[in-house]
């Protein structure tokens with residue numbers, strides 16, 4: 001419809017009718033070589049809004065605005081040079097722009113020179129616009145990332161853009177004219193017909209997600225948007241299909257979903273925020289940790305959870321995030337809804353959009369309050385562990401079964417003697433284990449590295465040191481297998497400790513234990529031993545032989561079965577108490593011997609302690625003390641007996657040790673002297689001995705002691721009341737059972753009375769010889785006198801001497817009576833002493849006897865009047881002469897000891913079954929202390945007045961003996977100077993003594 005260039009050229013050669021040109025709606029002009037317009041048509045004048053006269057003959061540059069002329073002038077030169085040219089020009093037109101297509105067709109003269117050119121201008125604005133849209137669409141289609149495919153309703157592909165090529169792998173040439181079915185995977189063929197029927201109904205299909213197949217057979221997730229293409233009449237003639245590969249999106253979606261789930265379920269607090277700090281996401285862990293719900297936080301400022309004093313910190317973090325930097329494991333504090341500060345570890349990363357622009361930040365906060373505490377504890381434990389390790393010289397090692405490497409700590413290296421620079425492999429290490437221990441160790445390792453079996457072991461092995469193969473160390477190995485989550489990989493971590501010394505000690509100990517055992521089994525003592533569990537766990541052979549039981553029977557508390565039932569409780573109580581106090585104890589109990597006899601056992605137990613002072617239990621040595629105990633009991637008995645006897649004995653007993661020290665005196669001595677035992681033992685018992693006797697006594701005793709001779713000595717000592725007493729001590733050396741000298745033992749007898757008796761006996765003998773001698777001398781004198789008278793034989797003299805002779809004979813007779821009495825008293829005394837005083841009993845009238853006796857006395861006693869009261873009736877059965885003798889003695893004494901008085905009173909009476917005779921005088925009387933003693937042998941009251949009375953001191957003794965033998969009694973009532981009354985009572989019908 002537009003004149004082409006060739007046509008225009010053809011027209012230029014013919015003389016075109018001006019009228020025709022005038023009808024053409026496009027501006028047309030003819031310009032000559034001088035650039036001047038020769039012709040313009042009406043449309044030209046309209047276009048430029050000028051009159052014809054203003055255009056013809058004018059130059060182009062005069063008509064066109066300079067800016068426009070600039071755009072066309074080159075093309076004008078081209079045309080005037082003879083070349084047709086066509087160009088487009090965009091010119092401002094009214095408020096818009098117009099696109100012009102301008103063609104210049106040169107005109108030649110016959111010689112071929114250019115005369116001018118014909119210029120056609122076509123307004124191509126509309127075309128241009130359409131073209132522009134198309135090309136822009138095409139460009140868009142082409143450049144679109146979405147695959148855009150055009151197709152007919154029968155499914156024939158009419159267009160195919162680059163993205164479709166990229167997506168499906170087919171080039172445009174391969175697909176145009178091909179069926180769309182090429183892209184549809186098997187099983188989805190139906191989809192296409194459905195799509196087509198939808199399209200025919202004019203419906204659009206939006207985001208239909210399906211799968212398509214690529215050239216290389218890969219299935220793609222795609223999202224299809226299919227729009228019907230209609231012709232000018234609105235009939236659907238095809239479809240445009242936009243396919244978007246959503247495989248990645250699908251994956252991302254899936255990933256997102258997964259991430260979201262992770263984020264939600266994460267125990268870590270995960271927060272999304274904008275760079276301004278506005279919270280965009282908030283997971284449940286955040287909710288749990290801070291107490292704010294998602295609704296409370298989304299859209300809110302993150303500053304809500306930041307403690308005021310840490311605001312700056314957040315600004316800094318946001319600043320770093322804006323610069324695209326990540327903040328990692330930043331430990332800080334955040335505030336929960338309840339105001340509590342929480343220790344957290346923060347990792348914040350910038351979030352970028354697809355273009356890489358930072359649009360926000362994710363924040364992972366981990367509550368490390370617990371972790372911090374745990375970390376502190378771990379640190380502390382590690383520190384402790386480290387210290388412990390250092391202190392115990394514990395080596396550590398690590399073995400990764402996959403890697404076969406053995407990592408040894410410095411200490412481990414030291415233990416095994418691994419030289420610097422040598423890193424032994426596990427096998428190297430194995431080769432250094434002592435052959436006997438190697439397999440055992442290896443078995444343990446194999447065992448623990450197997451998942452599911454015991455994960456640790458503990459054993460002692462010997463290791464040849466790397467530095468010197470001959471040097472063997474005992475090493476205590478402990479190891480534990482640490483598996484990773486999958487249980488497929490793990491590390492064996494272990495420790496090693498050099499226990500060579502302990503082992504050596506242990507072996508030594510074992511040897512010494514064996515030695516002890518042998519010894520313990522062979523000692524005569526019965527030994528048991530207990531541990532810290534209180535139970536006896538060792539009994540030696542001697543014990544077992546004694547009880548006749550086995551070790552098993554005795555163990556624990558078995559041995560108690562053999563303890564006497566009465567002793568069991570005491571045994572247990574003693575043991576428990578001592579165990580508690582860890583103190584030694586001694587106990588005695590009866591234990592059943594194998595032969596069924598209970599024997600007393602002395603159990604001497606001492607606590608056992610380790611060298612470190614740790615209580616280990618008890619060890620005890622027991623002895624059969626049954627015999628000893630019985631013996632001891634006997635000794636105790638005899639000791640008691642001895643004590644009793646010694647104390648009961650009238651003699652005092654004493655004992656020295658083998659060093660002459662006094663170790664014992666009996667109570668009697670203490671009673672006598674008023675000393676106490678302590679005094680006697682520490683000082684000397686001789687303190688009580690009179691000074692005059694002490695020295696000689698000491699010397700004599702020492703001599704006897706040294707010569708082990710019997711010792712005997714009389715001495716004087718001071719009694720508690722100050723009285724001087726005579727003692728006789730006799731001592732003998734005594735010897736222990738083995739014959740060894742043990743000391744002296746002896747007694748002290750109080751011989752004061754004996755001494756006095758002896759004195760009296762001496763006095764008596766003196767007196768008796770004097771008393772005997774006196775009458776004999778007197779008799780002898782008278783006899784001589786009478787012999788002289790008879791020798792003169794002179795009757796005269798005889799007669800003259802008759803009186804002399806008579807009185808001489810009287811005197812001789814008296815002296816003979818006296819002598820007879822004296823001798824009969826002496827005879828009586830010896831009879832009494834030899835127990836041969838005989839009684840001749842008869843029944844006689846006592847009153848008459850008393851009367852006759854008094855009568856006899858009256859004959860001789862000239863001075864005293866003897867008054868008799870005889871009230872006695874009946875008879876007595878007694879020895880008449882002896883009773884007469886008693887009465888005579890009493891009467892003689894009464895006269896003798898009352899020289900200054902002149903009467904004696906005698907009474908005889910019945911008193912019930914008794915005959916009672918009293919003889920009363922008004923003489924010198926008897927001191928009360930002498931009143932009992934006057935009946936003793938030779939006793940005579942001492943005093944000035946008594947000395948003048950002759951006597952032997954045996955009259956009352958004999959009288960008392962006679963009365964006693966008649967079962968009667970004799971007593972005295974007297975006071976010094978006041979006279980005395982002697983009373984004799986004898987039973988009236990006393991039976992004669994058998995003897």
Ligand code: ADP
Pocket residue numbers: 889893894895897898921923924925926934939940941946950951952953954955956957979980
């Ligand atoms: P003797 O021959 O000394 O009289 P006796 O045995 O008859 O011996 O008397 C013992 C002592 O008793 C006398 O020495 C005297 O001291 C005392 N005695 C006896 N009778 C009397 C008495 N009637 N009055 C005082 N003293 C008496």
